[in-house]
Amino acid sequence: MDLIATGLGHAYDGLTVLDDISLTVASGEIVALLGPSGCGKSTLLRMLGGLERPVTGRVEMRGAPPAASLNPLTYVFQDFALVPWRTVAGNVALPLEHHRLGAAERARRVAEALARVGLSDFASAYPRQLSGGMKQRTAIARAFAVEPAVLLMDEPLSALDAQTRDLLIEDLVRLWTETRFTAVYVTHNVAEAVRLGHRVVVLSRRPGRIRAVVEIAEPLDRRREGSPALGAAREQIWELVRGEAAAADREMVHG
Numbered sequence: 223m224d225l226i227a228t229g230l231g232h233a234y235d236g237l238t239v240l241d242d243i244s245l246t247v248a249s250g251e252i253v254a255l256l257g258p259s260g261c262g263k264s265t266l267l268r269m270l271g272g273l274e275r276p277v278t279g280r281v282e283m284r285g286a287p288p289a290a291s292l293n294p295l296t297y298v299f300q301d302f303a304l305v306p307w308r309t310v311a312g313n314v315a316l317p318l319e320h321h322r323l324g325a326a327e328r329a330r331r332v333a334e335a336l337a338r339v340g341l342s343d344f345a346s347a348y349p350r351q352l353s354g355g356m357k358q359r360t361a362i363a364r365a366f367a368v369e370p371a372v373l374l375m376d377e378p379l380s381a382l383d384a385q386t387r388d389l390l391i392e393d394l395v396r397l398w399t400e401t402r403f404t405a406v407y408v409t410h411n412v413a414e415a416v417r418l419g420h421r422v423v424v425l426s427r428r429p430g431r432i433r434a435v436v437e438i439a440e441p442l443d444r445r446r447e448g449s450p451a452l453g454a455a456r457e458q459i460w461e462l463v464r465g466e467a468a469a470a471d472r473e474m475v476h477g
């Protein structure tokens with residue numbers, strides 16, 4: 223299933239935050255949305271997922287979601303959004319409870335999702351017992367349990383330390399290689415965008431407009447930190463964002 227946004231614009235109380243965003247996310251593709259703080263990335267993601275209605279433009283889904291999909295669009299958030307009194311398995315099962323599934327099918331989906339992220343041995347643990355990386359793996363497993371057509375990821379690694387981030391990036395690359403999931407991946411981190419994005423959509427500062435779309439041909443599983451192909455993409459994107467990032471930073475400080 224493809225996700226197609228056409229001419230999206232949005233404003234809050236007269237403040238324009240997004241302007242004329244047209245974007246197609248093709249099935250099996252990870253699109254990284256990169257832009258400075260406050261440029262409207264999260265707003266755009268919410269509109270892509272139908273959580274917020276754009277002031278102008280529209281979002282369409284083309285084609286059928288995977289046969290086993292329970293929710294075509296599912297989010298993964300920066301703060302994990304786990305329920306503290308539920309176990310890892312209980313958290314992964316949560317979105318399944320809104321669907322008519324037999325107990326065996328529910329258990330199968332939970333077990334498979336936990337296996338995909340390497341958490342089978344932690345099914346009975348509670349979130350407070352987990353590291354940040356394991357919490358986010360749990361949230362990713364919960365998203366996978368519904369077999370979404372498109373995964374909407376809002377800075378999913380921002381709350382993690384650098385080493386954990388690297389491990390999670392490797393996990394996401396492996397998961398993509400195994401399942402070819404489709405995702406929109408919001409980040410303000412250029413390195414993350416070039417490691418995970420088949421295409422990197424570079425947004426301007428507020429109001430967010432598409433400044434450039436950078437395609438990275440190197441297969442995800444061959445991308446390495448410091449490789450020449452990634453280095454070139456990183457430089458190209460950094461040239462595009464550096465001025466905007468500095469201006470956005472000043473804007474945040476001075477209001």
Ligand SMILES: Nc1ncnc2c1ncn2[C@@H]1O[C@H](COP(=O)(O)OP(=O)(O)OP(=O)(O)O)[C@@H](O)[C@H]1O
Pocket residue numbers: 234235239257258259260261262263264265266410428
């Ligand atoms: N519900 C809301 N009501 C009013 N203003 C909002 C609302 N949500 C976001 N904004 C404003 O819209 C702008 C874009 O916010 P958004 O969170 O989409 O940006 P972002 O690029 O995701 O930012 P960051 O990288 O800092 O998370 C910001 O100026 C923000 O303050």
